[in-house]
Amino acid sequence: MYAQTARPNIVIFIADDVSYNDLGCMGHPVLKTPAIDKLAKNGIRFSNAYLTTSSCSPSRVSILTGRYPHNTGAAELHSPIPPGQVAFPKLLKESGYYTAQAGKWHLGSSGIKPDGPFLDAFDRVGGSHADGGGPGGEQAWVEYLQQRPKDKPFFMWFAAQDAHRGWDNAPKPVQYSAQDVQVPDNLANTAATRTDLVRYYEEVSRFDHYVGKVVDELKAQGILENTLIIVMADNGRPFPRNKTRMYDEGIKTPLIIHWPAGVKGRNQVSSSLVSAIDIAPTILEVAGISECASVQGKSFKTLLAEPTAKFRNYVFAEHNFHSFRAYERMVRTDKYVYIENGLPEQSNVGATDIMGGAAGAELKKHYLAGKATPLQALIFITPQPQFEFYDHSADKDQLINLYGHKGYKAQQQHLADILETWKKETGDDQPEDLTPDWYDRWDNKALPEKGKRGTMPGSLQNATSIQKPGPF
Structure with missing residues (x-):
């Protein structure tokens, strides 16, 4: 043709x-x-x-x-x-x-x-x-x-x-x-x-x-x-x-x-x-x-x-169930990163393949032996930060959480408002009965809940039928 x-x-x-x-x-x-x-x-x-x-x-x-x-x-x-x-x-x-x-x-x-x-x-x-x-x-x-x-x-x-x-x-x-x-x-x-x-x-x-x-x-x-x-x-x-x-x-x-x-x-x-x-x-x-x-x-x-032309003002991302129950949302500009964690009471170890690998196992050993640095220990501790804010221009690896810092109050509030607008316009939500952990977060062993699905984020707002993209 x-x-x-x-x-x-x-x-x-x-x-x-x-x-x-x-x-x-x-x-x-x-x-x-x-x-x-x-x-x-x-x-x-x-x-x-x-x-x-x-x-x-x-x-x-x-x-x-x-x-x-x-x-x-x-x-x-x-x-x-x-x-x-x-x-x-x-x-x-x-x-x-x-x-x-x-x-x-x-x-x-x-x-x-x-x-x-x-x-x-x-x-x-x-x-x-x-x-x-x-x-x-x-x-x-x-x-x-x-x-x-x-x-x-x-x-x-x-x-x-x-x-x-x-x-x-x-x-x-x-x-x-x-x-x-x-x-x-x-x-x-x-x-x-x-x-x-x-x-x-x-x-x-x-x-x-x-x-x-x-x-x-x-x-x-x-x-x-x-x-x-x-x-x-x-x-x-x-x-x-x-x-x-x-x-x-x-x-x-x-x-x-x-x-x-x-x-x-x-x-x-x-x-x-x-x-x-x-x-x-x-x-x-x-x-x-x-x-x-x-x-x-x-x-x-x-x-x-024109590779140098201006395009987006914001990008958005989400962390949902992957081996473990999760609900995190992120908005980012060319300079700042803002993250909200809807489940701060849980650790944030990532996924079973991560912690089941050699590097994950070694990190666990270090943590148990009291040898882990604060950065290395952070994935294991509870509660996790509910809010995170990073100045990417000075901290490209997002290591220093500036949330609550007076010098960034306006920027934090702006991105929090933008993220809330994105959630509303795209129909995002955090159901009470999210998919539970399928594995133990420490030893990776399967739990009785393995295979059980909860309510999908966005389903309460019928998000699959929403075409609005949120802020650009």
Whole structure:
């Protein structure tokens, strides 16, 4: 129906559990990601791109729908996607694109096997580690490109299982030693923690290796010039204080866009605030498709021509059930971060895979032995801060909570008001019977409540039918 050159091909690479600063081009001093770095050098690197949640399946559903998690009706980990939610690849497919998904599915209640209402958004699905995709779910990517119809533009959703725990023992393209790693201050600096980080590094570099293979194939087919490539992640690294959390190493995503035919200039950096819900409308505009009424995000296509232009004033994010009961909300500007915790009486350890890993286990040992620093101990203590406020310009890692500080009273109140407006306009709410903990927060053992679902945030306000996006 459409000539292949009429509209751009589109490829999204989405890493699994990789923090924004764990790529070479995003400033990591050790991790080697030459393929992604090259895309950034010849494209645009976004330094202030934020997810709407730091949790696998809700984040992916949010990206594909352009809607906040509580507006999708699938705000919690592994929660089913209700009928009526529109994934943008379906709109691409209906307009003449060939659409395919390869790698990790994890959309709705299904983790590996493609299933659910988003199946019809793709012409082809599969390619996980259980379906010929190799241990990282990446080995079918090049095959998908080679076997696609050659008379249509295409959209590929290439979702890796790297770098999600548990680590596999397959040979890695890049190896690291325990001496290479940089242990963050919030972790215990032990041999076991260092080894844990080595395994993580190796899976990030494997993701990069397969990104490079796809780029080589696009070049070999002579279509790299008019293929829009996006590299991003679904949430932060699977370590304490990162994945599930509202701090930058949990909620901020690397975002690299490479499109020689459509991006002016090379090696550009955009510090404009961008939300993950803005990706869907941007792709639709690039593909020449009219706006979708259900999308709450806005297209940032103008930033591809003018990376320094002003875009958003605010980004918003939410932390809902992921192994444990949760309700946190965040609003951020280019300078300040404001977080509200609706359940401060509980600890905030994150998720079972985090605390079940070696770094989490070492942190627990340190805490029990009385060796943990205040930063390291913070995830275990109760009560947790109900309100947090950070000056990102002076505290990029959100380590110094300034909430209540007189010098920031006006800024705190402004963001509290903005967050309240966002909740009201988008239909967010905190039900009394939220999904409970499925596991013990200390020893990770399953509880009798495992499998029990409570009331989904937003459901009391019928948020799935709300299109208002809140403040922009």
